[in-house]
Amino acid sequence: MERPKRDLVDEVSGLAARRGFFWNAYEIYGGVSGFLTWGPLGAVLKRKIADLWRKTFVLKHGFIEIDAPLVTPYPVFEASGHVEGFKDTMVACLKCSQRFKADELLSKAGARHVETLSPSQVDSQIHRLGVTCPECDGTLGKASLFTTMFQTTIGPLGDSVGFLRPETAQGMFTEFKRTYSVERKKMPLGIAQVGRVFRNEISPRQGPIRLREIDFMEVELFYDPERPECPFLGEVRDVMMNLVPESVLLKGEEEMLEVSVGSALDEGFVKSEWLGYFMGLAQGFMSLLGIPPSRQRFREHLEGERAHYSKQTFDQEVLLSRWGWVEVSGHAHRTDFDLSAHMSKTGEDLTAERVLRKAVRKSHRRVRPKTELIKELVGDDIGAVMRELNSWPQEQTLGELDDKGHVYVAGYRLKRQLFRIETIEKKTQIERFIPYVAEPSFGLERVAYSTLEYGFKSKEGRVVLALPPQVAPVEAAVFPIVSRKPLEEMAGRIHSELLEKGIRATLESKETIGRRYARADEIGVPVCITVDRQSLKDETVTARDRDSWEQLRIPAASCTEFVQKILGSESFGEAAQGMAT
């Protein structure tokens, strides 16, 4: 079986639409670019990939998963820096009014590191390279910034702006305090989400690769920056990966270093153990889906290209037939950026606790109003004054008294003398800190598309979709060799038994057996089970391997066990051992 070397996008997309993996949504309305519908097979493929991801990234480590809202109030993304920073540079054609993403235009024209350019740099590059409108050859206008979050209004008042989240991550940050408490102050704490995110792309033209709706699979791993060790690191330390670090990119090159996760950390290419661990895990995850490590690489973001919240980012990229290296996951060293931002915006305490080995003495200052003296000054307003004073954080009152020698409260100027300021000492074993965050973040549709493209193979001129059995949407097909009652009944029994054991099996008796095999191969069914005349005599059936087309007879009673072994990643030959009749 061979993997075709040509551009596969049209063939994969054609198969996907014809057989029901995915197609352009709203076709009857002429389509809206950037939106796909995942059909009966694709919806299951996505769900199975998500479940495999949960197994690999979440359950194995005892992480937990939450489900936060998609609509998010403005202040959250203001605090997180997205309102300011989540923008693309856009260029409009002055003739046909089409809008384009500037970096895509420029990189097609041969420019490099285009994601780091400011609008005015884009303008001069367009001028220098003589770029015109790709649609009508018209002159391009000045570049501008466009916020690529979908905006909406919450409630009927019109003044409560909200955004559709462009990442699930902020949900883990806004809900961190409660989740940390629910999880009884566990640290490190891994919080995962799998769910829809939205990017209002300027002009998406790359089918399944640039979408306006994406299912993200993300972990925010919260850890103590003074205890940054990842206890699972040993499992991937020796995994070799292709790395394109900043130092190489800055030389204007893109060559890949082949290094182990361990040495990438030791040599300082990767700045966080957790990040390195997740990168090793991510490579294994994509390998499970059929993309060999040699077709994967981790490319570091240059400073200007990096999201505002990240101190270091690696994109996990997969080599695709048309688009070359395409990001399937991002690995960001988010530090305490987000929690700090939400703390300072809301005044809420989003710290975690570090239990020290030995108790230490800690001192802090406390301020108390001298109520009697203040009452002499403000008289009947004392109630209002005290209420306002009590609503202030201690630090604020202290700060203003230190800086200015007085505070203004409810219209009164209260001098330092009206307060008692003490230094309190206590012994404690608890220290508070803002956790650091390591984030692996996958785009499910790109992962699913890559899985389909790498599975797309041909054999004797026919398409065979060699999906890894554990993500195949149809796990087994049962065929009576011809449409005759006793054969159909026996096939029906086998089919029911498979369904009962939770195996996604189909049963088909129309068309020739050859056509049914071909249809099954095309959607990646790992095993076909055929009931024929001999089956009625000796209770055996034919099991047929999708990839080798090898056939062998097994007892009808062993079908379920056989399929379960295949789904458990045994090869056709292994599964057949001791079973063939």
Add this chain to the structure above:
Amino acid sequence: MERPKRDLVDEVSGLAARRGFFWNAYEIYGGVSGFLTWGPLGAVLKRKIADLWRKTFVLKHGFIEIDAPLVTPYPVFEASGHVEGFKDTMVACLKCSQRFKADELLSKAGARHVETLSPSQVDSQIHRLGVTCPECDGTLGKASLFTTMFQTTIGPLGDSVGFLRPETAQGMFTEFKRTYSVERKKMPLGIAQVGRVFRNEISPRQGPIRLREIDFMEVELFYDPERPECPFLGEVRDVMMNLVPESVLLKGEEEMLEVSVGSALDEGFVKSEWLGYFMGLAQGFMSLLGIPPSRQRFREHLEGERAHYSKQTFDQEVLLSRWGWVEVSGHAHRTDFDLSAHMSKTGEDLTAERVLRKAVRKSHRRVRPKTELIKELVGDDIGAVMRELNSWPQEQTLGELDDKGHVYVAGYRLKRQLFRIETIEKKTQIERFIPYVAEPSFGLERVAYSTLEYGFKSKEGRVVLALPPQVAPVEAAVFPIVSRKPLEEMAGRIHSELLEKGIRATLESKETIGRRYARADEIGVPVCITVDRQSLKDETVTARDRDSWEQLRIPAASCTEFVQKILGSESFGEAAQGMAT
């Protein structure tokens, strides 16, 4: 164990927030009403309920599931009637500017059938009943209509309005044509979706019951209106249900008829076999989740209350402690309303095929231009004229020629004489029709909340969350009776084995065993397994039942099998049979 009779909402919500089922989202930002975060336990509970729903409603019938976008272009909801019809009547307080949902205000004031009132009827009811602002007692302004879909803009141009879908159903209609083809013209065809929908509620104040983001679980069952029989009906024909039909409501009463699904259909209370079948199934589904049929009813919508697309609707309601009867699912007889609407909007053929038993003769008229004659008239423009003519549907050309005796094409007036109109007869076994649709539609959060409230029980003054084992987020807990190494090691081995078999098990050794049992009961863990001194001697452990607190010793090696039996709905006693030592 008793079910408390008082209002349970605060206790259930308190437990939910403390232990991580759900809480108000964006707490650190002061909260935004109508949005919940589902925590580590709640996210799993929701997923398990959705999986049980899939098993009950989708897989069992060979239906398929798709995954369409959430953001939907304006024309789709214009065609479907939502832009016009998906509105709530809103009343604002003239003093404090708060907005209220008119029907909620009026029903609190004692008015009835409030969902059917027009804005001016609302105004006169408010006047008649003397209703004022519930927040500040201020005077209420005139009622107005508010579209309860979240609106957004797709792309950078600002002229492409989109909505966040308020139901998943339209996805099944816009994607019907492709899905029907992918499923090789299967009919009846059940298409399901499970996913987020959005309702921009005016002023949601009912915690988990009135949300702005909801996960819907919907089936659109497409069937031939001339073959409306549901082949599965026999399975629920004798199921008894509480029905509140239109005829009772119109008398101003709310009494429930106790009828079987079969007689509800026979006596014409329910107008579609598929609808009746889904109602029977829905009652069984909620029963599996712990809500007895006696606490369920099906209430018919009155004409004014019914959604614009439905010819008959029943709400499945569950009796909740604070709010009384609350809808958990809707069962709508949508007929061909939606497909017809999209057909006439897009001009696309959304019909299905009916294969007749015998071929019939069908005649249709065909129109052909007499090209030579037309060319004489239009000369060199013949190309443009023919291109435009060919782009018209035959029916349009025919219709205009019949009505007016001519057509205007590319600026030319072409008379009827320039066309050849023939009647074609052919034999065919295929007839086309627009499918009818029966829709069961569940709101996952209300189902989950009802499950929690019905599971919320107390025993000896402590909370026991008696969740049905198959939806319990934690399926088993393993405890060494005290924190000693050999006990912990043995418990660890049992825990790992459970995890390996895919059982969601926890392992805890801190705190007293009593406290650990109490914590486990509170989150609904069906079985606790305790390793004690005796375990080290004879390889047995204690299994403890959550509901009866009964304990018995079983072989350590049988733990997995024991838990699997409990999850497979066997009782504690049944699971223990032949296993107790």
